[in-house]
Amino acid sequence: SQTIHQWPATLVQPVGSPLSLECTVEGTSNPNLYWYRQAAGRGLQLLFYSVGIGQISSEVPQNLSASRPQDRQFILSSKKLLLSDSGFYLCALAAIRAGVRQTTDTQYFGPGTRLTVL
Amino acid sequence: SQQGEEDPQALSIQEGENATMNCSYKTSINNLQWYRQNSGRGLVHLILIRSNEREKHSGRLRVTLDTSKKSSSLLITASRAADTASYFCATDVQTQGGSEKLVFGKGTKLTVNP
Numbered sequence: 001s002q003t004i005h006q007w008p009a010t011l012v013q014p015v016g017s018p019l020s021l022e023c024t025v026e027g028t029s030n031p032n033l034y035w036y037r038q039a040a041g042r043g044l045q046l047l048f049y050s051v052g053i054g055q056i057s058s059e060v061p062q063n064l065s066a067s068r069p070q071d072r073q074f075i076l077s078s079k080k081l082l083l084s085d086s087g088f089y090l091c092a093l094a095a096i097r098a099g100v101r102q103t104t105d106t107q108y109f110g111p112g113t114r115l116t117v118l
Numbered sequence: 119s120q121q122g123e124e125d126p127q128a129l130s131i132q133e134g135e136n137a138t139m140n141c142s143y144k145t146s147i148n149n150l151q152w153y154r155q156n157s158g159r160g161l162v163h164l165i166l167i168r169s170n171e172r173e174k175h176s177g178r179l180r181v182t183l184d185t186s187k188k189s190s191s192l193l194i195t196a197s198r199a200a201d202t203a204s205y206f207c208a209t210d211v212q213t214q215g216g217s218e219k220l221v222f223g224k225g226t227k228l229t230v231n232p
Contacts, residue, residue, distance in 0.1 A: 004160075034219070043206060043224035044161075059219075090160055094220075106151065107208075107220055109160035 002027040004110035006091050012116045019064075019078040021113050023091030026072065031093040033074040034107065035066055038088040050074060081117045089113045123223045124207055130229040137194040139226040141207030142187075150183055151208045151220065152192050161206065164192075199232045 003026040013019060025031060032051050036044040046059045048066035056066050063082060067075045074091055091110040124141050131137050141150070149168045153161040167174045167183045167190065174181045180193040194201055204227045208220040 036222075041227075044222040046219060046221070049219055088158075092161075106163045106166060107153075107161075108163070111160050112158075114158070 002031075002093060002095070002108045004091055004093060004108060006089075006110040006113050008113060009111065010114045010116075012118060013081050014118055015083055016080050019076070019081050019085070019115070021076040021089055021091075021115075023074040023076075023110055024072055025074075025093050028072075028093065028095055030071060031095055033068065034092040034094070035074065035076050036090040036092065038090060038112075040087070044090065048076070083117050086115055086117045089115055124205070124226045126226060127224070128227045128229070130231065131197055133197060133199055133230055133232050135197055135230075137197050137201070137228055137230070139192045139205050139228070141190045141192070141223060143190075143207075143209045144188065145209075145211065147185075147209045149210055150181075150190050152179075152181060152190075153206045153208060153222070155204045155206065155225070157203070164205075194228075197228075197230045199230050202228060202230045204228070 005024045007022055032049060034049045035047040037047055038044050048056055048058055050056050050068040053068055053071055064078050090112045092107045094107045124139055129137055147169055149166050151166045152164045154164050155161045165174060165176050165179055165181050167181050169185055172183060178195045183190045190207060204225040206222050206225045208222045211219055211221050
């Protein structure tokens, strides 16, 4: 079964500092990978998704970026954090069913990283 | 606005009662999913219902889907204190690149009082 690791679990960073959050997955190959952000008491906002190595799609223009250097590694980065970047960051994967077009079924979520920008 | 929106935003019930949460969406879907999130944790998949299904059961969970009304409901029967969590619906949306993504609602926060 799929397993998703995220680190760090919690992070406190000053405004203007860089950021690197890492997500690694096990138990699957060539998954779609996703980064979400959840503000306190809110729903999930999709930030980036990736259908393969080096393939990144951005959902929301902002000062964050994502990379997928390996099939099972997804990294979220920022060169300069803003106060508004605080939140709970979740990595997720979806196993893909091949067909006429890709369809997305169940997503599996990692434990999340709590980021506080001060 | 959100593709999927749950209501109510918050629900407080007593242990043993049933809890019903609703989700409305805007565009056509292939499937609709419900997820649960305990405070400060990742989301856990509960159940998926496809667009050609009307009702689905899993243990104490019952999900209905009405594609004509673009709505779904999640019923938790005989609730327990351990059911306290936030519940999200998610619908699939096709991206410009041809793959699909899930769009989540803002969730219903359920509190089950012992």
